[in-house]
Amino acid sequence: MKLIVGHRNPDFDCFASCVAAQKLYPDHVVLMSGAPQQNLSQFLGIYEEKYNYITESDLTDENVESLIVVDTASSDRLGQKVQKIVEKAARIVIYDHHPEIKEQTIRGEKQIENIGATVTLLVEEIMKRNIEIDSIDATLFAIAIYEDTGSLLYTSTTLRDLEAVKFLLQKGANLAEVAEYIRYDLSFEQKQLLEQLLSNVETHQIDGLTVHVASAETEKFIGGLGVVVSKLWSLENVETLVCIVRTGKKSHVIMRTSSNEVDLGGVANELGGGGHRKAASFTVNESDISSIKKIVLETLKRYVNRGVLAKDIMSSPVRVVYSDMTIGEVNKIMERTGHNGLPVIEWNRLVGIVTKKAVDKAMNHGMQNHPVKAIMSSKLIVVDTNTPLSRVRQIMVENDIGRIPVLENGILVGIITRTDVMRSSFADAVKKAPRKAVFEEDQQQFVNVRDLLISRLPKKVSDLLRLLGRFGDELNLPVYIVGGFVRDLLMGNPNLDLDVVVERDGLSFAEHAAKRLEATLVKHEKFLTASLFLKDGTRIDVATARTEYYEAPTELPQVEVSTIKKDLYRRDFTINAMAIKLNQKDFGLLLDFFGAKKDLENKVVRCLHTLSFVEDPTRILRAVRFETRFSFRIEERTSQLMLEAVRQGYLEKVSGQRLRQEFEKILEEPKWLAALKRLSDFEVIKRMFPGVFYTVTMEQKLRSLADFLPWAEEFFGNVQRFYAVMFVFLEYHGDTAIEEIKARYGLSSKFVDELKLLKKMIVPLSKVISNKLNFSDIYKMTKGISPEGFCYIAAYLDPESQEYLKQFLTKLRETKLRYVDGRIIVQKFALKPSRLIGELLEEVYCAKLDGSIDDDQEMQFVEKKLKDLVSSKAPAQ
Template sequence: MKLIVGHKNPDFDCFASCVAAKKLFPDHTVVISGSPQQNVSQYLRIYEDRYPYITESDLGEEKVESLVIVDTASRERLGPKIQQLVDKAEKIVIYDHHPDIKEVTISGEKHIESIGATVTLLVEEIKNKGISIDSMDATLFAIAIYEDTGNLLYTSTTVRDLEALKFLFEKNANLAEVAEFVRYDLNYEQKLILDQLISNIEQHNVKHNVVHVATAETDKFIGGLSAVVTKLWELQGVETLICIIRTGRKIHIIGRTSSEDIDIGGFFTELGGGGHRKAGSCTVNLSDVLEAKRLVLEVIQKYVEKGPLARDVMSSPVRVAYSDMTIEEVNKIMERTGHNGLPVIEGNKLVGIVTKKAVDKAVNHGLLKNPVKSIMSTKLVVVDADTPLSKVRKIMADYDIGRIPVIENGVLVGIITRTDVMRMSFSDAVKAKPKRPITQQSEKIFHNVHDKMISCLPREIYNLLKTFGQFGDEVGLNVYVVGGFVRDLLMDNPSFDIDLVVERDGLKFAEHAAEKLKATLVKHDKFLTASLFFNGRRVDVATARIEYYEAPTELPQVEISTIRKDLYRRDFTINAMAIKLNHKDFGLLLDFFGGQEDIQNKKIRCLHTLSFIEDPTRILRAVRFEVRFDFTIEEETERLMREAIHQGYLEKVSGQRIRQEFEKIVQEIKAVKAIKRLAEFDAIKRTFPGTFYTATMEEKLRALFDFLPWAEKHFGQVDRFYSVMFVLLEYHNEQLLNEIKERYGLSLKFLQQLKLLKKMIIPLSQMIKLRMNFSDIYKVTHDISPEGFCYIASYLEPDDQEYLKQFLERVSTVKLTISGKDLIDKFGLKPSKKLGEILESIYCAKLDGLIDDSNELEYVKSLIESASSNSR
């Protein structure tokens, strides 16, 4: 074993020295003996995940290779097990201070000097060796120095302690944290004032911030009132404290805060005093304490901003476990996600929390098949979304819990962990969570849209949604209509494609609905989805789920989840809303991610920073929605799109998925604008290598899409995707064409026709521009597909397209009244190639208007006679 130990019942200098020693001896394990002092215990309740340690009871009987002892050189001050290990240790290194007043009873390599705090010695070594520390480390070491030097007032304080603090502040030590945990010693008179303040402390809510105001009075002059206030601040564990103290004829007002949202210095400056943002004081010319308190509560309003709330720092969405899940299932979730705890849901209610530690113990006891509710903790401590962070932090410390669920309107909307709390104070020690740069939290998550549903939806659709809500009530499941249906309803352009999400068991709901509606049911058990077919309508049903990706660009895996997490997996905020259909809450809109706000601001915004890496096809979707709705892709979302494209994620997606999205784009009214926008993102040349978007290509695409609506009406069906492919791929060599054919599953017929048209597109377009006879055009185009004609149209001006339309209409209406059989029966011709040539000649003459049905036979006679005379 290699251990770092300190004295029993460690104070901050002892514990911080252990942590600092760990920096110097990284292969050693920190051991704590006895119970840490109260303020150290409070600190560890919040930060124990950051600074792991074992207790003396965890030690075995192994031989000790190396023992580092800090903040003591006396065997008697060590824990009993550690005292036994001292004799077994091969190497001992000691760091301590105050050699003039401490007895040294342990032999070893000694670093014992007359300085204010042991941690100063270790900080000096850390600095000299260039070992990296972050702001959290620096803050812990600063707390130790301040506490052991009595805020630098003890005579044992040295310049070296000050130099160590200078170094720690250069490493961004947080003075507010120091003030929260440092202890103070008061004299008798100061303690009397402290007792009064404790008895007279009041809590006031100011703009979501809790401000505590305390009062005290004495006829004597009392010095060191600032120390008294700081001591009270420490004892009460409050975020903001203002004390009003009368001593004789003077009234002193002293304040302390750890909040980033209260400017104490500005407050005291207005009252005629001074200070800085975190602390200040003044003396006021008022006759009594109550009058001073009224003044304080009036003026403080100006210097309080809206502080961080639970909703601002919580992790969201929340991964949950259901109470009837097996311990084995929950263990797999924890192992895959790295979560150390999960809220437990039963009947859509939060009923407990299960930790990884409890799961591991159950696994070790072979309880894999037991329900997780058998090991969950039901001692729930929750907060609502508007709880100030200061209160959350206090709850976390008071109850010694590492995670607190956040509830809003009875819905579990987030969870706050120790890491979330630490982010608010330390920017470099914990990887910062973005302050919702993408998903802007709407101020109104829940909103009833029942009236809009009545006014905008056809009665048939409205009644159908009510029916689905009734089915949900009958099987005890929550049912929501989601996605584009909700988005379009809010945009006053309702669509009637219904997608339902059911919490917990969509298949059970679908089976019940199919039975009630006499509908055809198609289930997809693997994906927990189903489709209902009835009365010419299709309704898709999905189980509320969260999709997680084994690797970027791969198709997602699926697991049961809740509606909030199900919405979080979607592409954009405008598509991540749901309307509840159950009778009690029918018409309740759930908008967790600011979709309504983005609709109002005409923004396309993705939900998280990995959105386009997990599913790069969302890049095409973002452009499609931007163009369709005349919205703008939000700045951060655009940056993430460009980054994903630049890193080659589009190329990693299967061609089938890219094609599906591109086929949707070419169906849009503003398809050319969408293709151009994709080109601006470099997405066109990434998806179709060798394609370079130019002004000429844009002109061709515009001409193509001008022609398409007529072509679709004329031919009955035109594949827009293939029509556009003719334009995008017309300059590709054979190797590139074959690669794209394989990637996107292009047909061999398309490739053959593209190669043919590439050769003849210029002369053919010239024939049309020169208004050559229909028969001449027909002879070179009679095997061309509808998509091929659209490609030809891309080379034509509007007037020339009109001539092409006339040609195609003529071709579709001209029919021969005579057949090959007629030629054989009436004219004695024999079946031959000549027979086909005659029929084609008749058809061409009719195309050019040289003959019609009435003189078709005469034209045949003339052809036969002419052929006979030529043969003679």
């Protein structure tokens, strides 16, 4: 194996250097460690199929013949698996531009020079060897140089960097694309202005073009307005942006667009300014922002020209598969044609998209004979034939999808792939790209919720989160709060379960935080997790960002170190797959890759991918738990996947212990009765407990049980709801069936014995209580019954009879023998210890229970009983 690698979490210079190195070493494979920087990730959202690379999780062999390392000479900056490869590689060549860094710990042949960007070194070599590159390659390399040299303004920039840029421009580098992906750092005043602009963004429609208008006011002029606007444009991720900034009596208008259908230069020229089609500006002696806004929007109408449309670039006719085809058949089609995804048709109607990733996973799980509709994604993102190209590109990036069906009058007429989009911009560069799986239905959003952290949390908790972010900065580790905490924060529900995820090394972070907080640390190194216990009782669970893969359905997952995005993707539902960054610079930044915030707003429970319930069927129970807890609804496709997984027998493959744990969590919910009804809708009850059928009669018993349960829990202090429900579930089961369920779910022998007893007497006992017979009669029938057993009895009673049962239990607890016991009776009446003594005490207790005697009459009662006993045994006269 021959590899090209860069540092973890690559930026443009790192990745571009890998690509350039592959031009020089074409028999080497590019390996990417960690998650790419955000702007590189956005670039790959469009162009990733052009560039073939693998990740550390794809490595199966550490024996490497040749290793090319770019943009670093320090092994500490490499991925964990790559560090091991460095130790064994036969040959290593290093390209870097950081000669001042002393920690050059990687051995090998070094080409390290003091220039602005590493990729410049490799571009020079490409020029010397006269190696051909296309315009996308040139654009990628140019972005890397511009980013690492601050658009050629940093003092580290050299003439060699400029020569490299000149060469790349000659090769077709697209400066508009370069500008789109370059980052800028802002001054304090510029950041203040940016925040004001962010708070004042409006949306307008002009002939189908969406225009975002932002405004701000300041009494003094702030330099670099173009930089601020570019940053805002990047943050808002919008197509066309107009910013109006009033400074004193003047107002400055700066405009940016990624659309080919609008000419901003024409707008600016008409209004006294200048620029080109995609970036322009002008200044006016006017302080009324609303007037300026009106003028700009009116002028824009004359410079909107709908350009390339979806119908102009789509591929047609469309290769499709049918919903009743098997996964194996679809896999053969994909392998033969090289398609990464195919539309799914049912009755001439588009019903879904199936990706190669989903097919590969299903094949690994032995599902080749299942219909493809079982794994297709039915959440369709489509466009019509007149959708502008710029909007198509935006949809692809926002949703991280590689193909978009095109409809005309509701009929599938074409499909647009990344290749089609690339062809529209770089006709010379489109080649067949190797397949690379992507996340399905990925809807990336970044929103700052810092104010919610401050307003909705106790101060000590928000301060603690800031501290954790600071600890992450000290170790240069990204830190996030995740899961239910984030969900409930957005919903306004109290939840102080602190689950923290750290990219790269959660254990080191936990050790550092424990020292700084003087907390007790418990590590679980096998699972890359740890727990911190603070002196005030607060618990913080820390995990390394990880991904999971399932070697077989229903088995527990294998774990690998990964990124926050993949860590969230392994979770159960979108609403639980959000994170908030805690590092100081980005404190409060909400990461919502999968549309969770929208699902929260729409009150929807949605799984993250089509094999979710195959990989972990316990998620079926969790879906119902969240639905009933929050009064949400399970999304239609998720419901279908749940029911299919149940009917295909995946619940039966899960251990009884795991199922019982999830079932008990449902029973602890306030709306547990409604949750059981929903489980029955999904056929879960009869699958988990064979022979149990959720009938109207059973539902009535459970309703009566639910009515009695709150009182019982307060009265007894501890009632195991699981056993209380099991009494109702298993009351008609035979001994063999009970023993099977006992073995599967770990039921106690005591429970089974009590169930068998109560099954025989539940009907007559319920009649004794309903007829309000003496407490002593109930007492004699219920001696030794557990709190859960009494709850089962209550399931047979109407509200009035339940009240009588409560009176009995209260009287039972209050009734004590105060002046007699076995010892006193033996001594006072000169009796020998015998069963008679116990029978006497029982009769005294029953008399008190029924209210026939009080405390002072206990001894008299005994004396009378003994006299009656003696007289009954005396001979007749």
